[in-house]
Amino acid sequence: MIKKLKKSELRQYEKQLLEEREKLIKELEYESGQISKTQLESSGDLSAYSNHMADQGTETERREITSQILSTRREALFEIDRALQKINSGKFGLCEKCGRSISKRRLKFVPQARHCIKCQNQTNP
Numbered sequence: 028m029i030k031k032l033k034k035s036e037l038r039q040y041e042k043q044l045l046e047e048r049e050k051l052i053k054e055l056e057y058e059s060g061q062i063s064k065t066q067l068e069s070s071g072d073l074s075a076y077s078n079h080m081a082d083q084g085t086e087t088e089r090r091e092i093t094s095q096i097l098s099t100r101r102e103a104l105f106e107i108d109r110a111l112q113k114i115n116s117g118k119f120g121l122c123e124k125c126g127r128s129i130s131k132r133r134l135k136f137v138p139q140a141r142h143c144i145k146c147q148n149q150t151n152p
């Protein structure tokens with residue numbers, strides 16, 4: 028069943044997506060800043076760090092986690108951009124697999140969802 032979304036509803040989702048997008052960009056900027064700060068520190072006076080071998084492991088781990096977070100955020104940003112494009116092309120709210128409407132309850136929580144809940148469950152069992 029295909030129910031067309033009202034213009035006002037689309038605008039609401041668009042607003043939600045844009046807010047989310049802005050939040051993500053800010054977080055990305057902050058975390059990228061954190062990474063380069065850490066790199067700057069460790070490329071500095073190395074002798075100061077040689078006594079802290081134990082800490083280095085944790086530091087590497089922390090950096091790995093941060094870069095993981097960064098890539099997750101970049102992916103999320105990509106999905107949001109996609110959803111915004113779909114709003115413009117009039118395909119927003121339709122499942123990319125079966126073409127049916129994605130439930131409003133789902134869109135409310137995941138406006139960038141590509142698939143309806145049924146197809147989503149099939150893709151990720």
Ligand SMILES: [Zn+2]
Pocket residue numbers: 122123124125126127142143144145146147
């Ligand atoms: Zn579907």
